[in-house]
Amino acid sequence: MPTRPCRRVFALLMCALAWSHPASAQVKVDVLTEVRHLTFSGAHALSQHRLEKLMQTRARGPGYGLRVALGKLPLVPPPAAHPFSPLTLQEDVVRLRAAYAASGFFHTRVHYEVERDQKKNLLDITMIVEEGPPTLVRDVTVKSSDSLSTLPVPKGEEKSWEGVQRSTMAQMGHRLVVDDARQAGIDDRSGPARLSD
Numbered sequence: 001m002p003t004r005p006c007r008r009v010f011a012l013l014m015c016a017l018a019w020s021h022p023a024s025a026q027v028k029v030d031v032l033t034e035v036r037h038l039t040f041s042g043a044h045a046l047s048q049h050r051l052e053k054l055m056q057t058r059a060r061g062p063g064y065g066l067r068v069a070l071g072k073l074p075l076v077p078p079p080a081a082h083p084f085s086p087l088t089l090q091e092d093v094v095r096l097r098a099a100y101a102a103s104g105f106f107h108t109r110v111h112y113e114v115e116r117d118q119k120k121n122l123l124d125i126t127m128i129v130e131e132g133p134p135t136l137v138r139d140v141t142v143k144s145s146d147s148l149s150t151l152p153v154p155k156g157e158e159k160s161w162e163g164v165q166r167s168t169m170a171q172m173g174h175r176l177v178v179d180d181a182r183q184a185g186i187d188d189r190s191g192p193a194r195l196s197d
Helices: 004-020 048-054 064-070 086-102 158-170
Strands: 034-041 109-117 122-130 175-178 193-196
Touching: 034 048, 048 086, 086 109, 086 122
Parallel strands: 034 122
Antiparallel strands: 109 122, 175 193
16 A cells, blocks of 8 residues: 555646646647538527527538639639637637527537547537527516506506417417527526517
8 A cells, every 4th residue: 555655746746747738628729720510419499500600610611622723713712711719619609508598498508529630720510509498488477567466457458468368378388588698697587588489
């Protein structure tokens, strides 16, 4: 059985070894690194097109080789460079989480996997979305501003109010969609909301 000093030396050596080598999850990038493919996995509630529009990280796009070849012709511009930024990818994760929260998925987890083609200095990124359960509308109560009494219905508006109640009751069990994503992160029940299928 090792003595106490031996344990300390062993622990220090292990820490030094871990510190001297980068973690295997890190991918080395430089200013010329670009994204070849950007895909989504596990995303079903929001369309892939909508998620791609939210992303600031851009892939080269289809037909890149053809666009490079055509870009050598006079008056034909070459494809624009899309340098990869790790910070932008982290911001994309936050944007995707906010979009899911605004759609009633308050417990969505978003992370990514990155594979690097060393020879071509290109990345293949897969955004992995674990949506979690949607927030469903269970009950709706309309209160006055003091929150102690029900909202009085003005005379002559009773039929209109009954229509609002019927349409709200018909929506029970549907997914809650919050119009203001900033408020969605504060409280599941706060913020202006609308109902969605």
